[in-house]
Amino acid sequence: MNSDRVDRRQPRQLESNQRRHKPDYALLMLSLSLLVVGLVVIYSISPGLAVQKNVSANYFVSKQFIAILLGVFSFLFTANVSLKFWQNIQNQLIVLAGISVVAVRLLGEKTNGAYRWIQVGGFSFQAVEFLKFALIIWLATFLYRRVLYKELGDSKKTLQPILVVLVIIGFTVAFLQSDLGSTVVLAAITISMSFVSGVPLKKIGMISAIGAIGVLLLVSSTPYRRQRFATFFNPQKDCLNEGYQACQALIAVGSGGLFGKGFAHDVQAYGYLPEAANDSIFAIMGEKFGFLGLIAVLSVFILFFSRLKNIMLRAPDVFTRLLVAGVLGWLSAQTMINIGAMIGLLPIKGITLPFLSYGGTSVVFVTAAVGLVFNISRYTLYDNGSATERGSHDNYSQRRGNGRTHHAYLSRRK
Numbered sequence: 001m002n003s004d005r006v007d008r009r010q011p012r013q014l015e016s017n018q019r020r021h022k023p024d025y026a027l028l029m030l031s032l033s034l035l036v037v038g039l040v041v042i043y044s045i046s047p048g049l050a051v052q053k054n055v056s057a058n059y060f061v062s063k064q065f066i067a068i069l070l071g072v073f074s075f076l077f078t079a080n081v082s083l084k085f086w087q088n089i090q091n092q093l094i095v096l097a098g099i100s101v102v103a104v105r106l107l108g109e110k111t112n113g114a115y116r117w118i119q120v121g122g123f124s125f126q127a128v129e130f131l132k133f134a135l136i137i138w139l140a141t142f143l144y145r146r147v148l149y150k151e152l153g154d155s156k157k158t159l160q161p162i163l164v165v166l167v168i169i170g171f172t173v174a175f176l177q178s179d180l181g182s183t184v185v186l187a188a189i190t191i192s193m194s195f196v197s198g199v200p201l202k203k204i205g206m207i208s209a210i211g212a213i214g215v216l217l218l219v220s221s222t223p224y225r226r227q228r229f230a231t232f233f234n235p236q237k238d239c240l241n242e243g244y245q246a247c248q249a250l251i252a253v254g255s256g257g258l259f260g261k262g263f264a265h266d267v268q269a270y271g272y273l274p275e276a277a278n279d280s281i282f283a284i285m286g287e288k289f290g291f292l293g294l295i296a297v298l299s300v301f302i303l304f305f306s307r308l309k310n311i312m313l314r315a316p317d318v319f320t321r322l323l324v325a326g327v328l329g330w331l332s333a334q335t336m337i338n339i340g341a342m343i344g345l346l347p348i349k350g351i352t353l354p355f356l357s358y359g360g361t362s363v364v365f366v367t368a369a370v371g372l373v374f375n376i377s378r379y380t381l382y383d384n385g386s387a388t389e390r391g392s393h394d395n396y397s398q399r400r401g402n403g404r405t406h407h408a409y410l411s412r413r414k
Helices: 004-009 025-053 059-080 085-106 125-147 154-174 179-198 203-221 223-233 244-255 281-312 316-342 360-379 389-402
Strands: 118-120 121-124
Touching: 004 244, 025 059, 025 360, 059 316, 059 360, 085 118, 085 125, 121 360, 125 154, 125 179, 125 223, 125 316, 125 360, 154 203, 179 203, 179 223, 179 316, 203 223, 244 281, 244 316, 281 316, 316 360
Parallel strands: none
Antiparallel strands: 118 121
16 A cells, blocks of 8 residues: 555656657758758858957857757757656756856856856856756646646645746846846746646736736836836837847848848948847848848748647647647747847847857757757657547546646556
């Protein structure tokens, strides 16, 4: 009897002998396409960036190429390591990520009003990218266990821990690092994974409301954030100071016209548009490729996110489904925030555009996340589960009082 009780308390994991099949190579090709486009754009603006920084003409493209090589290794690692491995190290990951975020505040330099990087030799490390990856692993394990023990509706065991995590994230990232944009992305990860796991909508609404209140407090309590939001509503009022980046981004996108200026005739990268290779790369692409080029890039992103959604819906168990949901929430939210800021739909947030922006840490952890999903795609169910599983879905959804479903892989194994 004692041994049975212990067995029930242990969360079940994805079985290593589960049937494997061909992974989703379309996901890999879409990711590589975006990386190549980003590298080509950075190559084309490297001379302009080099003049500003007084470095060699190949400095930026060389570092981005190295970052992509490191990203390939991170992809290969996460695409081949056992999925059980992430459950086993989830506590160590989140603790190490938290320490690295605090270390950035203590050891990093303030740039554009925020502490985001630690310089290590000639390279920089952006700890919040590591935190995004670690949060997905930790939260997937946490919610997986709540599903297993049927505790998703328990406020003490589910809602309160999630709120505590959000408060800690808000303090370390938004307050210590002054990085509100990344805080919003981390909140989007948390909310998307909570939704997919089956947390009641009322509790998700409560989490969202508390998060929104926190953002309002952070904005209202900081002068430069208040100014940034005021500039968002009327960027043309102060195009030479606070609204400079927003105005120049709109000029870059608009000046590209329908077909763009091409690689040799753009001007914004030569000291006009701030962070041309990082936050503002979408605007630079608008100048180079024009409206049709941006539509093509957005189409690749849409196809990429649709592949993620497809893998999530056919994931073999709750844990892997939550992992994919976290990656989808992360990359889609960050993409929308970055692009929205460049076309004037959102305030300037200072976060990178996945795959395309210059930055080693971002490339490494984004490709690691894609590798994780690529690994999961080897085990997806072609028919979205058996009839037994679908019955478990329906019964569980009715007990919860809403129509959202999540995989009942655990139900059939009891």
